[in-house]
């Protein structure tokens with residue numbers, strides 16, 4: 364490697380330097396530097412650091428978490444596809460459809476079925492999108508082509524959403540101008556079980 368003599372000039376002086384002294388001052392200098400930096404960081408709070416970043420982390424996180432704002436056409440669970448630009452909306456946790464205002468025609472009682480099961484059934488639905496006309500759940504993509512609702516025959520609502528519907532059944536019914544859902548007698552779920560269920564669904568330890 365060729366290094367020009369000019370560039371070396373400043374360092375050649377060190378050839379005659381006292382090595383111990385040099386090591387001493389170098390160590391001292393590094394210590395001082397650490398102290399100065401430490402002091403400086405003490406007076407810099409997280410807000411100031413965030414302000415100086417090129418990307419704004421709050422905004423990035425917000426956009427990522429808020430997603431596209433689309434909701435499942437049946438249970439109104441928010442789309443989890445992340446970000447704004449995707450061709451297919453999906454959610455990992457569908458809810459009892461009553462929470463999305465769906466009720467039985469004859470009784471006006473809120474529906475406890477989960478849409479992931481309904482889309483496998485021979486039942487029909489109607490809503491604003493169908494102009495109030497009955498339409499088979501199995502062909503829901505005729506009206507909602509960009510919603511992926513993975514059919515799951517075994518799926519019941521998570522304990523969390525069962526708990527929510529059971530606890531606030533009457534209030535949902537009032538708010539949605541419907542009759543309270545017929546809650547299955549099997550739905551004995553404590554608040555602890557409900558919390559554990561939501562943690563499990565989102566892998567929170």
Ligand SMILES: [Zn+2]
Pocket residue numbers: 435436437438439440457458478479
């Ligand atoms: Zn749904």
Ligand SMILES: [Zn+2]
Pocket residue numbers: 430431432433442443444445449451452453
């Ligand atoms: Zn989406």
